[in-house]
Amino acid sequence: MSLAQTVGLLDIALIAAYLAAVAWLGWLGYRRTRSTSDYLLAGRRAHPVVMALSYGATFISTSAIVGFGGVAAMFGMSLLWLTALNIIVGIFIAFVFLGSRTCRLGQILDAHTFPELLGRRYQSRFIQVFAGAVIFLFMPLYAAAVMIGGTEFLTLQFGTDYGLALLVFAAITAAYVFFGGLKGVLYTDALQGAIMTCGMAVLLVATYWLAGGITAGHARLTALKTEVFAGHLAIGHRGFTAMPEFGFGSVRYNLWWIVVSTIIMGVGIGVLAQPQLIVRFMTVRSRQDLKSAVGIGGVFVLLLPGVAYTVGALSNVYFHDREEIVGTIRERFDADVVTRREPGRAPATLRCTLLRIAESATGRQHVIVERLPDAGSSAGLMRQVAEVSDAGGGLVRVRPRATAYLRALVRAGTDSGGRAEYMFNPDSIIPTFISQAMPRWFGVVFLLTLLSAAMSTMSSQYHALGSAIGRDVFEQLLPPARRQSAHTVAIVRAGIVVGLVLALLIAFSARGGYVIARATSIFFGLCASAFLPAFIAALYWRRATRAGVIASMIAGVTATAFWLLLVKADEAGAIGLVRWFTPAVPGPGGTTYHPNSILWKYPNWPVVDQILIALPLSALTLVIVSMLTSPPDAAHVRACFAGENEESGPAAVRSRLASSIQAAGQPGRKDDVP
Amino acid sequence: MLGIEDGWVLAGYLLCIAGAILCAVYGVVSWVRGDGAASEAAPPRDGQTGELIQ
Numbered sequence: 024m025s026l027a028q029t030v031g032l033l034d035i036a037l038i039a040a041y042l043a044a045v046a047w048l049g050w051l052g053y054r055r056t057r058s059t060s061d062y063l064l065a066g067r068r069a070h071p072v073v074m075a076l077s078y079g080a081t082f083i084s085t086s087a088i089v090g091f092g093g094v095a096a097m098f099g100m101s102l103l104w105l106t107a108l109n110i111i112v113g114i115f116i117a118f119v120f121l122g123s124r125t126c127r128l129g130q131i132l133d134a135h136t137f138p139e140l141l142g143r144r145y146q147s148r149f150i151q152v153f154a155g156a157v158i159f160l161f162m163p164l165y166a167a168a169v170m171i172g173g174t175e176f177l178t179l180q181f182g183t184d185y186g187l188a189l190l191v192f193a194a195i196t197a198a199y200v201f202f203g204g205l206k207g208v209l210y211t212d213a214l215q216g217a218i219m220t221c222g223m224a225v226l227l228v229a230t231y232w233l234a235g236g237i238t239a240g241h242a243r244l245t246a247l248k249t250e251v252f253a254g255h256l257a258i259g260h261r262g263f264t265a266m267p268e269f270g271f272g273s274v275r276y277n278l279w280w281i282v283v284s285t286i287i288m289g290v291g292i293g294v295l296a297q298p299q300l301i302v303r304f305m306t307v308r309s310r311q312d313l314k315s316a317v318g319i320g321g322v323f324v325l326l327l328p329g330v331a332y333t334v335g336a337l338s339n340v341y342f343h344d345r346e347e348i349v350g351t352i353r354e355r356f357d358a359d360v361v362t363r364r365e366p367g368r369a370p371a372t373l374r375c376t377l378l379r380i381a382e383s384a385t386g387r388q389h390v391i392v393e394r395l396p397d398a399g400s401s402a403g404l405m406r407q408v409a410e411v412s413d414a415g416g417g418l419v420r421v422r423p424r425a426t427a428y429l430r431a432l433v434r435a436g437t438d439s440g441g442r443a444e445y446m447f448n449p450d451s452i453i454p455t456f457i458s459q460a461m462p463r464w465f466g467v468v469f470l471l472t473l474l475s476a477a478m479s480t481m482s483s484q485y486h487a488l489g490s491a492i493g494r495d496v497f498e499q500l501l502p503p504a505r506r507q508s509a510h511t512v513a514i515v516r517a518g519i520v521v522g523l524v525l526a527l528l529i530a531f532s533a534r535g536g537y538v539i540a541r542a543t544s545i546f547f548g549l550c551a552s553a554f555l556p557a558f559i560a561a562l563y564w565r566r567a568t569r570a571g572v573i574a575s576m577i578a579g580v581t582a583t584a585f586w587l588l589l590v591k592a593d594e595a596g597a598i599g600l601v602r603w604f605t606p607a608v609p610g611p612g613g614t615t616y617h618p619n620s621i622l623w624k625y626p627n628w629p630v631v632d633q634i635l636i637a638l639p640l641s642a643l644t645l646v647i648v649s650m651l652t653s654p655p656d657a658a659h660v661r662a663c664f665a666g667e668n669e670e671s672g673p674a675a676v677r678s679r680l681a682s683s684i685q686a687a688g689q690p691g692r693k694d695d696v697p
Numbered sequence: 698m699l700g701i702e703d704g705w706v707l708a709g710y711l712l713c714i715a716g717a718i719l720c721a722v723y724g725v726v727s728w729v730r731g732d733g734a735a736s737e738a739a740p741p742r743d744g745q746t747g748e749l750i751q
Binding site: 099100101103104106107110111114115119237238239240241242243244245261262264265266311314315316317318319320321322324325329 | 705709710717720721725727728730
């Protein structure tokens with residue numbers, strides 16, 4: 024079968040037109056990139072609308088649409104609190120209270136990257152190198168999450184191999200950021216932001232229409248609480264329009280801590296310290312431009328994650344009430360479907376009866392749950408889920424009547440006995456919903472939306488990652504005489520390639536268990552704990568000292584690493600080190616296993632997100648160490664804050680800062696590796 | 698209200714819409730107000746930022 028038959032000529036034409044437009048904009052960025060400042064900061068003259076769309080398109084990725092949308096389908100509309108935080112914290116507070124000061128400080132200090140901003144504000148090369156290294160090492164985790172989101176959709180929509188789709192996806196994105204620098208990224212982001220907005224707006228209207236309207240759709244979703252998966256009920260799921268059960272000290276409160284601490288707070292607060300977003304504040308000409316961009320940013324975030332989470336939750340109504348597959352049953356078989364993988368232990372499974380159906384209209388193969396164990400029965404009775412009826416002409420009509428979680432059944436490979444292994448994969452929910460509920464043409468529009476979402480975020484991730492290793496680590500470690508910026512761009516590009524390979528390796532090996540949302544959350548939480556106190560103090564607290572900031576960053580990274588390695592069960596289990604520190608305990612069937620958290624005896628602690636521990640610790644460390652050490656250089660601090668209280672522009676302040684540095688006989692920055 | 702049974706989830710739903718409206722109004726007001734801001738703009742580059750890419 025040819026590519027055109029598999030994918031469709033319309034699909035190919037639209038994708039080709041889109042890629043041509045992106046390539047042209049990338050080329051335009053390349054042509055207009057003449058200096059390091061152009062490559063790193065788009066010449067500091069980005070239009071506020073372009074900057075706002077770029078910020079939004081970078082902020083919102085396939086991770087938000089596919090990953091968190093799938094989590095919303097699984098856990099319900101409580102995730103809308105993340106959208107609220109994204110708008111109020113991620114846009115309003117970020118732009119008005121942090122962005123405007125960042126813009127001015129960036130100009131005064133002539134900083135080109137987030138680590139450079141911190142390094143120059145605190146007159147510390149160590150801070151710049153440390154921050155750059157953290158970004159370079161951990162950004163690939165987030166990049167992998169974004170890649171998986173786009174790849175899951177490609178795999179489902181076109182039936183392509185997961186590995187091949189992953190490679191194609193990554194290569195296209197890396198190609199244009201490699202050449203275009205931040206100008207190319209900003210131009211393409213603006214186009215992609217516009218496509219994403221249109222695609223998601225259509226999706227929202229269509230989904231509410233399918234669900235019967237706003238109030239009726241929500242009411243139907245509320246009624247589906249009786250269908251919640253038993254494993255989710257056990258950890259506190261109370262329905263798709265209700266918050267999980269709140270409390271501490273029992274497994275039945277686990278879901279509240281997962282949703283609120285990891286999903287809502289980890290990402291909602293972590294966004295304030297994202298290097299690839301902060302650098303955008305330095306691309307505009309003035310603070311006024313930033314304030315003007317707030318409106319577009321707020322509406323953009325409402326229309327993207329807001330729509331994704333609403334649609335994700337409402338997909339339950341579609342799958343349960345409306346979905347029908349007409350075709351022929353190819354196979355009816357029993358299988359152990361994986362519901363949860365816990366490293367170091369055999370996966371948790373559910374013995375289900377599955378149906379393999381060939382859809383007559385599209386030829387697409389579906390595997391759905393026909394029967395599963397009745398959670399209320401102790402006698403091992405099975406509950407009928409799917410309804411099968413005669414459709415005439417030798418065909419059957421199958422109504423899956425499943426929740427989104429049960430419907431997102433994917434083949435996960437083969438088990439040790441060579442049999443096909445299946446798992447419920449929340450990251451497949453949104454792609455499945457689009458391909459089943461929406462017309463074929465919208466599948467292509469949504470593919471462009473997802474391509475845009477992934478490419479805009481990944482291009483900025485690679486840009487931040489490359490800048491971190493090139494400008495913030497490599498250039499800073501060279502002797503001053505050899506620091507030539509002409510070499511920086513070459514190192515940045517080499518960094519992009521290394522980051523891409525790392526992200527690909529992670530994306531190849533991680534799939535299932537809502538890994539997209541978890542990986543995103545880890546990176547956001549890490550950035551918050553390592554950088555947020557230092558960043559806010561850089562803008563607002565004159566007394567913050569270099570030693571205080573270094574101690575705070577180290578405390579934040581250390582506490583995050585400790586929590587991820589030894590306490591938070593899913594992440595610690597995946598890494599495996601924790602099993603050296605936990606005793607062997609009896610498991611099912613006479614087996615033994617090592618728990619994946621050193622706090623395994625204390626319910627809820629193994630699901631509490633690291634941000635709740637590491638961020639307060641990091642902030643406290645900054646305050647205490649700063650108060651215990653000598654105040655920073657008064658002239659430097661005065662220069663950094665000068666623009667906040669006087670009329671002189673950043674150029675004048677920067678000139679005065681340079682004079683004061685020369686008068687003091689100091690280099691541009693103190694060398695202070697502790 | 699709106700078919701959502703839990704007050705917390707309803708509050709989150711409404712807060713999303715209210716937050717976006719707040720941002721939109723703030724952005725429009727700032728846009729209308731702010732032309733003098735151009736004088737605040739920094740020159741395109743100087744010093745370290747001016748090296749050409751070779």
